[in-house]
Amino acid sequence: MSSSPSAVPDYLGDEDLTQETRDLISSLPREKGWLVSQMYQFQGRWHTQALLQGLMECQKRFEAKDSDIILVTNPKSGTTWLKALVFALITRHKFPVSSGDHPLLVTNPHLLVPFLEGVYYESPDFDFSKLSFPRLMNTHIPLLSLPETVKSSSCKIVYCCRNPKDMFVSLWHFGKKLAPEETADYPIEKAVEAFCQGKFIGGPFWDHVLEYWYASLENPNKVLFVTYEELKKQTGDTIKRIAEFLGCGFIGEEEVSGIVKLCSFESFLGCGFVGEEEERGIVKLCSFESLSSLEVNREGKLPNGMETKAFFRKGDVGGWGDTLSESLAEKIDRTIEEKFQGSGLIFSR
Numbered sequence: 001m002s003s004s005p006s007a008v009p010d011y012l013g014d015e016d017l018t019q020e021t022r023d024l025i026s027s028l029p030r031e032k033g034w035l036v037s038q039m040y041q042f043q044g045r046w047h048t049q050a051l052l053q054g055l056m057e058c059q060k061r062f063e064a065k066d067s068d069i070i071l072v073t074n075p076k077s078g079t080t081w082l083k084a085l086v087f088a089l090i091t092r093h094k095f096p097v098s099s100g101d102h103p104l105l106v107t108n109p110h111l112l113v114p115f116l117e118g119v120y121y122e123s124p125d126f127d128f129s130k131l132s133f134p135r136l137m138n139t140h141i142p143l144l145s146l147p148e149t150v151k152s153s154s155c156k157i158v159y160c161c162r163n164p165k166d167m168f169v170s171l172w173h174f175g176k177k178l179a180p181e182e183t184a185d186y187p188i189e190k191a192v193e194a195f196c197q198g199k200f201i202g203g204p205f206w207d208h209v210l211e212y213w214y215a216s217l218e219n220p221n222k223v224l225f226v227t228y229e230e231l232k233k234q235t236g237d238t239i240k241r242i243a244e245f246l247g248c249g250f251i252g253e254e255e256v257s258g259i260v261k262l263c264s265f266e267s268f269l270g271c272g273f274v275g276e277e278e279e280r281g282i283v284k285l286c287s288f289e290s291l292s293s294l295e296v297n298r299e300g301k302l303p304n305g306m307e308t309k310a311f312f313r314k315g316d317v318g319g320w321g322d323t324l325s326e327s328l329a330e331k332i333d334r335t336i337e338e339k340f341q342g343s344g345l346i347f348s349r
């Protein structure tokens with residue numbers, strides 16, 4: 001498999017498409033993309049061609065098991081964090097979070113939890129049956145395009161949603177960092193316009209969120225809906241909700257605070273694991289100087305060449321204001337209010 005010339009990972013690139021994908025996309029509606037050269041509309045949703053190939057392989061090959069746990073997000077909505085939290089949660093007996101050699105201290109969460117359509121694109125023969133049980137995986141695939149066995153089995157889905165302005169801004173900076181040359185000529189006004197027209201990876205954003213939102217209301221044993229904002233505000237309580245949903249049973253206060261600490265944004269940036277007495281203040285008090293111990297997330301690379309630090313920027317709620325002008329923010333707000341009207345889901349302005 002060829003590697004991309006820029007830091008853009010293969011699964012966002014345009015290389016290595018099979019003839020089947022080329023034949024399919026030749027008949028699909030297309031749109032010039034921003035981080036990627038083209039996006040294609042498949043089953044009503046917009047995809048990059050590589051991830052579309054991964055999605056189709058996944059639809060064909062993936063066989064869900066009742067014990068599977070699938071984490072679903074829109075890109076830049078808390079994927080890395082959720083992967084780490086749920087990994088730490090379900091492996092907490094095998095890997096006590098207080099141990100100094102926890103896998104998360106030396107491995108980026110993306111390497112501990114496979115990304116379904118990314119893996120099916122990059123390594124179509126990857127053997128998911130070899131994962132240890134319960135299998136933990138993640139995806140950005142819209143509900144309606146999930147493999148049939150995900151829907152028909154009793155596997156569990158944890159969906160994490162983020163305020164669209166923060167998510168958009170996070171992706172904007174991700175693209176700028178990964179591919180400064182490719183993205184230089186694309187104005188943010190145009191990217192907001194495309195977002196508001198629904199042209200966004202896996203999007204329209206509102207369809208992606210709403211279909212999982214309604215599924216969580218209709219079938220709360222199958223789909224749990226959480227938000228990045230509640231994870232920030234009440235990490236411990238949200239982990240408990242996830243634990244209950246997954247049937248992990250009661251987890252003690254100590255375990256909750258250990259997981260919160262281990263998976264905090266500051267911890268990933270290198271604060272590492274600290275003693276009990278420091279746990280409550282760690283999120284606020286970590287300084288950049290001390291954020292050096294987790295080398296794997298500062299200097300590491302994923303097998304596809306992407307730098308792991310690309311997944312860690314600010315980790316803020318409401319940080320969009322430093323990137324979006326008032327008028328662009330207003331444009332997103334108006335679109336989102338209209339699309340989510342009557343759903344019961346409200347995003348802060």
Ligand code: PAP
Nearest residue numbers: 075076077078079080081170264265312313314315
């Ligand atoms: P992905 O969908 O491409 O895997 P994802 O992990 O969802 O990316 O998005 C990265 C965002 O999560 C970044 O947000 P920002 O750009 O607004 O800063 C990143 O900083 C944030 N993030 C990563 N890890 C954590 C964490 N442990 N706690 C809070 N936020 C985090």
